[in-house]
Amino acid sequence: MAVDPLIELRDVNKYFGELHVLQDVNLTVGRGEVVVVIGPSGSGKSTLCRAINRLEPIHSGSITLDGQPLPEEGKALAKLRSEVGMVFQSFNLFAHKTVLQNISLGQVKVRRRKKHEADRRSRELLDRVGLADQADKFPAQLSGGQQQRVAIARALAMDPKALLFDEPTSALDPEMINEVLEVMQQLAQEGMTMVVVTHEMGFARSAANRVVFMADGRIVEDRTPEEFFTAPRSDRAKDFLSKIL
Ligand code: ADP
Numbered sequence: 092m093a094v095d096p097l098i099e100l101r102d103v104n105k106y107f108g109e110l111h112v113l114q115d116v117n118l119t120v121g122r123g124e125v126v127v128v129i130g131p132s133g134s135g136k137s138t139l140c141r142a143i144n145r146l147e148p149i150h151s152g153s154i155t156l157d158g159q160p161l162p163e164e165g166k167a168l169a170k171l172r173s174e175v176g177m178v179f180q181s182f183n184l185f186a187h188k189t190v191l192q193n194i195s196l197g198q199v200k201v202r203r204r205k206k207h208e209a210d211r212r213s214r215e216l217l218d219r220v221g222l223a224d225q226a227d228k229f230p231a232q233l234s235g236g237q238q239q240r241v242a243i244a245r246a247l248a249m250d251p252k253a254l255l256f257d258e259p260t261s262a263l264d265p266e267m268i269n270e271v272l273e274v275m276q277q278l279a280q281e282g283m284t285m286v287v288v289t290h291e292m293g294f295a296r297s298a299a300n301r302v303v304f305m306a307d308g309r310i311v312e313d314r315t316p317e318e319f320f321t322a323p324r325s326d327r328a329k330d331f332l333s334k335i336l
């Protein structure tokens with residue numbers, strides 16, 4: 092399949108002091124593609140996501156979005172962060188703002204929408220993630236699963252070109268995992284470009300176009316879920332799968 096590349100990493104290297112945390116990473120994410128990233132703790136998955144959003148600078152190599160190098164600072168960087176939304180394990184909602192305000196804020200500040208337009212869009216998105224009746228609550232009044240769906244709505248409110256998810260369900264009680272995965276599955280079906288770090292192998296099998304397996308800062312395998320789960324090539328991946336499946 093010919094892909095129309097949206098995100099491209101070429102020979103990316105990053106260090107934390109002596110630790111070589113991303114080692115010659117090459118990855119292309121096509122428009123509309125869902126790439127699931129898996130691998131042991133400490134293998135560099137979060138750093139990879141953060142590098143794509145430029146929350147972490149890299150030491151060598153290049154990362155491009157739509158063919159353009161990632162901006163390093165200023166307004167262009169703020170724009171990038173809105174175009175490549177990120178959803179974290181820990182929700183990161185503003186505790187002293189309502190659900191509606193959480194979703195509208197960035198639209199007004201970064202997208203320069205009028206408040207009533209932003210609020211209208213926020214309500215549409217709340218409806219889409221199944222939370223139309225929660226607009227005036229504060230984050231602490233919601234369950235973890237609901238908070239994470241608000242975080243997804245907030246990222247969507249910026250009309251992102253792509254969304255990055257870093258273990259979005261890892262902090263959730265088991266009964267709340269599916270309501271978040273269902274929203275993500277829906278986005279995938281609608282053609283959103285997504286990079287998803289997750290241990291939810293059911294999601295990887297059903298939603299991913301490709302599974303990227305990382306170990307020790309390297310991409311060890313980059314294949315279809317079908318190929319990866321039925322016949323992993325590397326010992327690292329075999330070992331990892333035997334522990335989690
Ligand atoms: P993963 O998400 O796969 O668990 P991370 O990308 O979070 O892995 O971390 C990769 C490695 O980099 C780990 O050894 C981690 O301890 C280290 N690391 C992550 N962030 C920092 C940091 N800000 N400073 C120093 N080391 C870090």
Ligand code: MG
Pocket residue numbers: 136137138257
């Ligand atoms: Mg991580």
